[in-house]
Amino acid sequence: MKAEQQEDAAPAGLDGEAVAAAPHVRQAVEIRGLWKQFGERIAVSGIDLDIPAGQFVGLVGPNGAGKTTTLSMVTGLLRPDSGTVRIVGHDVWRDPVAVKSRIGVLPEGLRLFERLSGRELLTYMGALRGLPDEETERRASQLLDVLDLGSAQHKLVIDYSTGMRKKIGLATALLHNPEVLFLDEPFEGVDPVSAQTIRGVLERYTNSGATVVFSSHVMELVESLCDWVAVLATGKIRARGSLDEVRGDAPSLQDAFLELVGAGGRAGSGDSLDWLDGGGAR
Amino acid sequence: MSGTSHPPHAAGAAEPAGPVGAAGPAAPTQHPHGTGTADLPRPPADPAPPAAPATAPTAIFVRLKLALLRNGLRQSTGRKAVFVTAIVLALLFGVLQLLGLLLLRGHEHVEAVVLPVAALLALGWAVMPLFFPGGDETLDPTRLAMLPLRPRSMVVALLSASLVGIGPVFTLLLLCGAVLAVAHGTPSVVVALLALPLALLTCLALARAVATANIRLLTSRKGRDLAVLSGLLIAIGAQFLNIGMQKLAEPDGLSVLEPAAEVLRWLPPSSAVSAVHSTAEGSYAPALAQLAISAAALAGALWWWQRTLRRLMTSPDASTLPAAEEAPKPRRRVAGLAALLPAGRTGAVMERTLRYAWRDPKTKVGWASGLGVGILLPVVMAIQGNASPYQSCWAAGLLGVQLYNQFGQDSSGFWLVASTTASARDAYVELRARMLAVALVAVPYVTAITVTSAFLTGSPGMLPEVLGLALGLLGVLLATGVASSVYAPYSIPQESGKNVAPGQGSLAAISILLGMLAGAVLCAPLIAAIVWLRTTGAHELLWLVLPFGVGYGFVACVLALRLFAPRLVTRLPEVLTAVTRG
Numbered sequence: 001m002k003a004e005q006q007e008d009a010a011p012a013g014l015d016g017e018a019v020a021a022a023p024h025v026r027q028a029v030e031i032r033g034l035w036k037q038f039g040e041r042i043a044v045s046g047i048d049l050d051i052p053a054g055q056f057v058g059l060v061g062p063n064g065a066g067k068t069t070t071l072s073m074v075t076g077l078l079r080p081d082s083g084t085v086r087i088v089g090h091d092v093w094r095d096p097v098a099v100k101s102r103i104g105v106l107p108e109g110l111r112l113f114e115r116l117s118g119r120e121l122l123t124y125m126g127a128l129r130g131l132p133d134e135e136t137e138r139r140a141s142q143l144l145d146v147l148d149l150g151s152a153q154h155k156l157v158i159d160y161s162t163g164m165r166k167k168i169g170l171a172t173a174l175l176h177n178p179e180v181l182f183l184d185e186p187f188e189g190v191d192p193v194s195a196q197t198i199r200g201v202l203e204r205y206t207n208s209g210a211t212v213v214f215s216s217h218v219m220e221l222v223e224s225l226c227d228w229v230a231v232l233a234t235g236k237i238r239a240r241g242s243l244d245e246v247r248g249d250a251p252s253l254q255d256a257f258l259e260l261v262g263a264g265g266r267a268g269s270g271d272s273l274d275w276l277d278g279g280g281a282r
Numbered sequence: 283m284s285g286t287s288h289p290p291h292a293a294g295a296a297e298p299a300g301p302v303g304a305a306g307p308a309a310p311t312q313h314p315h316g317t318g319t320a321d322l323p324r325p326p327a328d329p330a331p332p333a334a335p336a337t338a339p340t341a342i343f344v345r346l347k348l349a350l351l352r353n354g355l356r357q358s359t360g361r362k363a364v365f366v367t368a369i370v371l372a373l374l375f376g377v378l379q380l381l382g383l384l385l386l387r388g389h390e391h392v393e394a395v396v397l398p399v400a401a402l403l404a405l406g407w408a409v410m411p412l413f414f415p416g417g418d419e420t421l422d423p424t425r426l427a428m429l430p431l432r433p434r435s436m437v438v439a440l441l442s443a444s445l446v447g448i449g450p451v452f453t454l455l456l457l458c459g460a461v462l463a464v465a466h467g468t469p470s471v472v473v474a475l476l477a478l479p480l481a482l483l484t485c486l487a488l489a490r491a492v493a494t495a496n497i498r499l500l501t502s503r504k505g506r507d508l509a510v511l512s513g514l515l516i517a518i519g520a521q522f523l524n525i526g527m528q529k530l531a532e533p534d535g536l537s538v539l540e541p542a543a544e545v546l547r548w549l550p551p552s553s554a555v556s557a558v559h560s561t562a563e564g565s566y567a568p569a570l571a572q573l574a575i576s577a578a579a580l581a582g583a584l585w586w587w588q589r590t591l592r593r594l595m596t597s598p599d600a601s602t603l604p605a606a607e608e609a610p611k612p613r614r615r616v617a618g619l620a621a622l623l624p625a626g627r628t629g630a631v632m633e634r635t636l637r638y639a640w641r642d643p644k645t646k647v648g649w650a651s652g653l654g655v656g657i658l659l660p661v662v663m664a665i666q667g668n669a670s671p672y673q674s675c676w677a678a679g680l681l682g683v684q685l686y687n688q689f690g691q692d693s694s695g696f697w698l699v700a701s702t703t704a705s706a707r708d709a710y711v712e713l714r715a716r717m718l719a720v721a722l723v724a725v726p727y728v729t730a731i732t733v734t735s736a737f738l739t740g741s742p743g744m745l746p747e748v749l750g751l752a753l754g755l756l757g758v759l760l761a762t763g764v765a766s767s768v769y770a771p772y773s774i775p776q777e778s779g780k781n782v783a784p785g786q787g788s789l790a791a792i793s794i795l796l797g798m799l800a801g802a803v804l805c806a807p808l809i810a811a812i813v814w815l816r817t818t819g820a821h822e823l824l825w826l827v828l829p830f831g832v833g834y835g836f837v838a839c840v841l842a843l844r845l846f847a848p849r850l851v852t853r854l855p856e857v858l859t860a861v862t863r864g
Contacts, residue, residue: 077697079855096851097704105701111862113634113695114776115641120634127630128702156641158503172698 027086028053028180028211029074034083036069043069045235046083051213051228053088053180056206058222059215060253061232062261067215068108070232071184074213075105088179101129104173108184108215110165114158118149118168121157122175129176136175143171148197163194170198174205181205183214187221199225219254229253233261339431339439347446372448376455383459391536393559394543396460397552400481403453404551407485410449411493412508426595433591437584444486457481461558470562473569477558480573481551484580491587497594510643511650518654525665548572550579627708631715632722638691639723644774645691652680653727660735669739671748674732678752679801681724682759686797687790688716688767690774690861697862700854710847713767717760717839728752747815747824750831751808757835758804761842762797768846768853769793773863783863808834 029051036044044066051057061067072078074085076092076099084091090098113121119140126136144153147167152160157168166186173181181202187195202225206212216222222229229246231239238260239246243253250256354365383399386392426436444450460481461474499505530536546552554576560569623629639649656677663673689696703709732752736745770793773783782790808831815824850857 075701077700077855077858100701100704103701105697107697111693111695111697111776113638113692113698115638116634120637124630124634125698125702127627128699130627133625 026053027051028055028057028088029213030084030086031070031074032084034070034073034085035081036066036073036078037081042235044073044080047232047235047237049230049237049240051211051230053211054206054209055211055227056202056225057211057213058226058229059213059232060217060219060222060229060257061215062217065232065261066235067232068184069235071182071213071215072107075103075107075182076100077105077107101176102179104176104178104181106166106169106173106181106183106186108188110169112157112165112169112172115156117154117156118144118160118164118171119153121168122171125172125175131176139175140171143174146197146201147171148194161191162189163191166190167194167198170201174201178210180211180213183212185216186214187216187218219252219257223247223253231257231260339435340442343439343443344446347443351447369448372452373455376452380455380459383456383463386463389536391539392463393547393556394536394539396463396555396559397543397546398539399456399460400552400555401546401549403456404481404485404488407449407453407489408492411489412496412499412505433588433595436591437588440490441483441486441584444490445482450482450486453485454478454482457555460555464555464559464562466562469566470558473561473573474558476573477554477576480576480580481554484551484554484576484583487580487583487587491583491590494587494590494594507643510647514647514651514654517651518658521658521662525662528665548575550576627711628715628718631712632719635716635719636722639719642691644776648684648691649723652677652684653723656680656727657731660731664735664739669735671732671736671739671741671744672751674728674735674748675752675755677731678724678728678756679759679798681720681727682756682801683763683794683797684720684724685717685760685763686766686794687771687774688713688763689771689857693774693776693861696858700858703851703854706848706851709850710843713764713847713850714843716767717764717843720760720763721756724756725753728756744824746826746828747812750827750829751805751812752831754808754831754835755801755805757832757838759797759801760835761838762800762804764839764842764846765800766793766797768850768857771857771860773861786860786863804838 027050029049031047031049031051034044034047036042047066047070059067059071069078073080073083074087074092076096079093084093086092087099088102090102092099113124116124122140122143123133123136126133126140131139144150147170149164149167149171152164157165160168166189170183170186173183183202186198186202190198202212202214223243226243228242229240230237231246239256247253247256250259355362383396386395389395431439457478461478465471465474496505499508529538547556553572557569557572557576560566560572623632638645640646659676660669660673663669689699692699699712703712729749729752732749733745736742736748770789772786772790772793775783808827811830812824812827815821815827
């Protein structure tokens with residue numbers, strides 16, 4: 001009982017803080033000194049990042065850069081060793097009630113309640129989110145329809161294809177109309193048709209003023225979708241800002257990215273692989 | 283033996299003998315050349331080129347099977363030891379059974395024993411492929427679909443290959459025992475020589491036909507789900523077998539089997555064994571009919587197998603099919619129940635927990651063993667002469683532990699729970715709903731078993747105290763289950779047959795052991811109350827144990843929820859990490 005009272009008391013104080021912070025610049029996410037270590041390996045080494053609200057934000061980086069770890073910590077699914085994260089002014093770890101109702105998450109790997117059908121999963125999530133039954137039903141039907149899952153709504157999620165899983169995952173993340181949506185590799189392994197569907201839904205969602213933060217290592221995709229980009233490599237932020245700022249003079253985001261993570265021209269130069277000319281001889 | 287074993291294909295089977303012997307030393311590379319027939323040492327043996335491919339497969343498949351067996355010995359030392367031990371035990375068991383059946387020779391009920399043996403063997407062969415789909419790779423004909431083979435030659439080849447292995451040898455030993463136990467005189471020995479291969483091949487053909495007909499199921503998710511249940515069915519089946527054996531061991535117990543034998547006498551493959559008995563008794567006409575029934579069954583199984591093979595190999599690959607044949611139908615199995623559940627998070631979580639108990643194979647095994655063993659143990663104990671209404675506490679104990687490691691049962695779907703659990707209230711409602719779902723099944727079940735056993739053991743007077751103890755135990759275990767779920771979560775891998783992720787085995791074992799111990803300690807007041815009331819002779823007050831037990835269990839649950847729900851909120855990321863492993 002005691003703990004519940006504390007929980008109830010906490011938001012009020014923090015809300016006051018948030019209101020005080022709000023007038024400056026509207027930030028969707030504020031990350032300060034975020035640090036995570038797994039044994040010897042440092043996955044995220046002191047990230048400071050402010051993500052502007054109402055934008056389509058791309059978090060890009062090579063495999064193992066710490067994107068998933070960062071997103072897990074930001075969404076409260078992984079405890080950081082140190083550092084703070086605030087989402088629309090609320091501290092993720094001190095004020096989970098305010099944060100969890102305001103964010104939607106689509107984690108990587110995406111294991112869901114596989115033995116529920118798509119519709120059952122949405123109904124269940126709606127109840128966990130405290131939505132009224134009729135409202136859940138209405139939203140679930142629309143989401144299933146828009147995401148082209150209508151014909152598969154009574155199939156168990158375990159029998160879904162990768163694209164369908166990403167779409168039902170997106171539906172569960174959108175069901176409670178969050179202010180900020182975090183998506184970890186939402187387009188990985190997704191067929192072009194599903195990808196276009198997901199894209200359409202996300203664009204419509206950001207147009208309404210919400211924030212989407214998604215991670216990817218497909219630069220063309222990030223370039224075509226995002227307004228704002230943060231480049232992550234070896235657990236640190238290498239660049240941040242609007243797409244144009246990060247791209248700079250480079251011809252494409254891909255080139256700017258390779259330059260930033262220090263991989264530019266590695267394959268094309270030097271005398272390694274000098275035997276590789278297709279000549280066939282030894 | 284395989285020479286006599288192919289009556290329908292005698293002509294086809296005789297030919298391969300030559301090329302097989304010749305191709306033997308030349309190893310599998312011979313196969314591609316075999317279809318060409320140009321550079322074989324003895325090509326003139328078969329003048330018709332189209333027949334040549336039909337001769338090769340039998341040898342190839344037998345060699346493949348031998349290679350698979352041999353490779354069983356090429357594993358790590360531990361697995362090799364298991365493999366060898368399994369072979370030795372199977373052979374030893376088979377030989378002992380053979381000797382046991384031989385000892386029955388001349389017993390008045392001997393036929394009543396050997397016929398069920400043959401029937402059980404056939405049943406085992408027919409059911410086995412459904413539970414061990416990965417057991418025999420040569421069982422999967424879809425792997426052979428790309429080879430230029432005709433169904434008929436494949437049937438011959440695969441049937442010959444399936445004669446190689448521990449299972450067939452074991453079956454052969456038992457069938458030998460069966461026919462030898464009933465064979466008396468030369469004519470019956472002759473019939474036995476016919477009946478033996480007939481029965482063995484019927485078993486094998488049945489297994490192959492069932493496997494082929496169900497290959498779509500076996501390679502699908504549903505098939506894998508079914509396989510997870512196999513261990514449980516075998517364990518429970520073994521218990522029933524055990525009970526049956528004890529019944530049979532009683533004086534004149536074998537006569538119980540007589541009615542079954544009456545029927546089995548005319549059912550293949552037992553009819554083949556019965557034919558030997560009939561011949562020994564001089565009734566030749568029934569013997570002939572019985573042999574004919576078995577032969578017809580073998581032919582039927584082979585025909586069915588060949589037909590499904592043809593269909594399988596000329597239709598699209600199984601892996602592409604589910605997408606096409608899906609028929610979207612609303613799943614409304616628990617709809618009636620759902621309407622009765624409370625609204626909001628409580629109802630949704632209860633509904634999902636109950637759905638998982640039915641749909642998730644590993645959760646289902648947990649529930650089914652709790653429910654099954656809970657009722658089985660009192661029965662077994664009663665048969666062994668230890669009947670007591672207190673045996674119904676088994677059901678309470680086994681169902682109580684269903685609440686252990688709740689979040690591990692979610693697997694990493696738990697992140698959905700974690701991302702919607704923000705306050706201690708959320709955690710409280712979540713844990714309470716899961717507890718209610720378990721109690722919804724466990725309380726009526728335990729009550730029913732307790733009431734039934736109290737009346738069946740003729741001690742209805744003990745009902746209040748036993749029910750009080752059983753429900754108290756259930757409540758205490760549910761309470762400790764909440765603690766274990768919050769403090770000792772571990773991952774249950776979805777795919778593999780294991781129930782604990784590597785590295786978390788000791789955690790799982792310790793949490794369950796500690797939970798059981800805590801459960802026992804927490805039940806001490808109840809047990810003490812019963813003992814005290816009994817020793818002081820205050821039997822008329824024993825009924826008080828019922829309200830005391832129920833109240834005790836209830837209070838334990840409420841306290842556990844109040845105490846541990848706030849802890850869960852603060853531990854969410856740690857629980858998520860623990861259950862996401864593997």
